[in-house]
Amino acid sequence: MKWSEQFTSSVGKKWVMALTGLFLIIFLVVHAGINACIWANDGGEMFNKAAHFMGSTVLIRIAEIGLFLGIFLHILQGYMLEIQNRSKRKQGYAVPMGNKGSKWYSRSMALLGTILLMFFILHWWHFWVPARFIGHEELTELEINGVQMHNMYNLMQFTFQELWVVIVYVFACFSLCWHLIHGFQSAFRTVGVSNSKYVSLIQNVGIGYSVIISLAFAMMPVSMYLGWV
Amino acid sequence: MEQYTMNLTLKVWRQKNSAERGSFETYPVKNISSEMSFLEMIDVLNEELIRDGKDPIAFDHDCREGICGMCSMYINGRPHGPWEKNTVCQLHMRAYKDGDTIVIEPWRANAFPVIKDLMVDRSSFDRIIQAGGYISVNTGSPVDANAIPVEKNMADAAFAAAACIGCGACVAACKNSSAMLFLSAKVTHLALLPQGHPERQTRAMNMVAQMDKEGFGACTNTGACEAVCPKGISIENIARLNREYMMAGLASDK
Numbered sequence: 414m415k416w417s418e419q420f421t422s423s424v425g426k427k428w429v430m431a432l433t434g435l436f437l438i439i440f441l442v443v444h445a446g447i448n449a450c451i452w453a454n455d456g457g458e459m460f461n462k463a464a465h466f467m468g469s470t471v472l473i474r475i476a477e478i479g480l481f482l483g484i485f486l487h488i489l490q491g492y493m494l495e496i497q498n499r500s501k502r503k504q505g506y507a508v509p510m511g512n513k514g515s516k517w518y519s520r521s522m523a524l525l526g527t528i529l530l531m532f533f534i535l536h537w538w539h540f541w542v543p544a545r546f547i548g549h550e551e552l553t554e555l556e557i558n559g560v561q562m563h564n565m566y567n568l569m570q571f572t573f574q575e576l577w578v579v580i581v582y583v584f585a586c587f588s589l590c591w592h593l594i595h596g597f598q599s600a601f602r603t604v605g606v607s608n609s610k611y612v613s614l615i616q617n618v619g620i621g622y623s624v625i626i627s628l629a630f631a632m633m634p635v636s637m638y639l640g641w642v
Numbered sequence: 643m644e645q646y647t648m649n650l651t652l653k654v655w656r657q658k659n660s661a662e663r664g665s666f667e668t669y670p671v672k673n674i675s676s677e678m679s680f681l682e683m684i685d686v687l688n689e690e691l692i693r694d695g696k697d698p699i700a701f702d703h704d705c706r707e708g709i710c711g712m713c714s715m716y717i718n719g720r721p722h723g724p725w726e727k728n729t730v731c732q733l734h735m736r737a738y739k740d741g742d743t744i745v746i747e748p749w750r751a752n753a754f755p756v757i758k759d760l761m762v763d764r765s766s767f768d769r770i771i772q773a774g775g776y777i778s779v780n781t782g783s784p785v786d787a788n789a790i791p792v793e794k795n796m797a798d799a800a801f802a803a804a805a806c807i808g809c810g811a812c813v814a815a816c817k818n819s820s821a822m823l824f825l826s827a828k829v830t831h832l833a834l835l836p837q838g839h840p841e842r843q844t845r846a847m848n849m850v851a852q853m854d855k856e857g858f859g860a861c862t863n864t865g866a867c868e869a870v871c872p873k874g875i876s877i878e879n880i881a882r883l884n885r886e887y888m889m890a891g892l893a894s895d896k
Contacts, residue, residue: 418851419888423858424888425887425891427861427862428888497859498820499818501859502752502819502859503752504750506747507655507666507745510719513720513870514864514869514870515817515864515866519865520817595863602863603863604885605881606885607878609878612878612881
């Protein structure tokens with residue numbers, strides 16, 4: 414079997430989804446970990462240092478390219494699969510099966526993913542684009558231990574003063590949670606984990622991971638809006 | 643449970659042939675016994691239709707004891723009706739009460755074109771089996787019984803997968819019209835046994851290729867297939883197939 418055949422078959426496409434999905438799952442841990450520094454109660458010093466480290470380290474900048482490739486591959490492959498899978502039943506049922514046998518979020522991965530994609534565009538516009546390219550009047554410079562860096566903490570605090578932004582971010586975190594609850598365990602199934610003892614472990618860890626990561630992300634704009642940090 | 647009779651309204655998909663567009667027809671049926679099977683209820687209706695000079699409803703059936711997998715009906719939004727691990731022939735009318743409306747549709751999937759009314763063409767499954775769902779054995783004198791040791795756990799797991807009757811309920815239930823539960827059952831039942839081992843890799847690759855060619859969708863692990871399988875085939879088999887397929891691809895020579 415050629416490489417092209419292997420990764421373009423129905424099973425191969427799912428492998429692409431699973432491997433990129435697992436990569437993004439690992440990325441979310443890093444992202445949540447760095448952002449959690451806002452709760453260090455030091456006026457954002459630890460967070461700014463961490464953000465500066467991520468933005469100024471060559472290896473991490475190279476990994477960032479991999480991250481964008483992973484995200485776009487996951488999005489493109491996801492939409493391709495959704496379109497192809499929908500086309501496999503030209504004549505639908507008069508009575509839909511609904512929740513008899515599957516969960517709504519398992520059937521709605523494309524919808525949840527689309528919500529996340531729309532959120533990402535807003536999220537990149539809020540932070541990534543100003544930090545990398547065009548700057549922002551609230552993205553001031555500061556010096557910590559003689560190192561010049563962006564005050565990302567200040568930009569975060571400014572962004573999360575708007576209530577609608579906080580609501581959009583929290584809504585996106587709900588979508589992320591449901592997307593992950595299906596995606597986490599499904600990714601492991603797709604890469605071939607079939608042993609019962611691992612499957613039940615993965616299901617439970619997956620739910621825990623999804624809730625903790627989404628809750629952590631959701632609490633960041635909420636904490637800033639309510640003035641907790 | 644007490645025997646009772648009921649009057650029902652059936653909405654049945656009628657379609658002359660695969661080329662023509664079908665539509666629902668409504669039929670009232672009277673004095674149906676709670677002890678009839680679902681197919682017997684359709685038989686009663688068909689006899690009335692024949693008596694009135696109308697075309698009876700075409701539906702697949704064979705053994706009527708839940709092991710052939712022919713009775714493909716999607717009843718009120720669920721393949722094989724409301725009962726778990728069940729086929730339509732084993733669905734009894736005690737599942738319904740007087741005055742119920744029952745909507746009956748054929749399996750819906752491009753890979754299962756409607757032949758007539760509730761009958762669909764499932765020869766795509768046969769072609770998937772022909773692509774590798776077998777073992778090649780040289781004929782000759784029979785080997786001694788138990789000459790090849792098989793671990794009990796493996797034999798049980800292989801047997802559980804081999805219980806698949808190829809009815810297609812998994813495809814009918816799947817939002818993606820994926821045949822992965824069927825395929826994974828066939829691959830698993832041979833992959834776990836020593837007799838199936840020599841052709842293990844080509845089997846996984848060829849059967850997946852054939853499945854894609856037949857126009858089935860890709861699996862997204864929603865679990866709907868497992869929930870409706872009359873033989874309780876586990877979705878864990880799909881994970882095993884995913885592993886078999888990727889390992890086979892990575893290990894293949896070309």
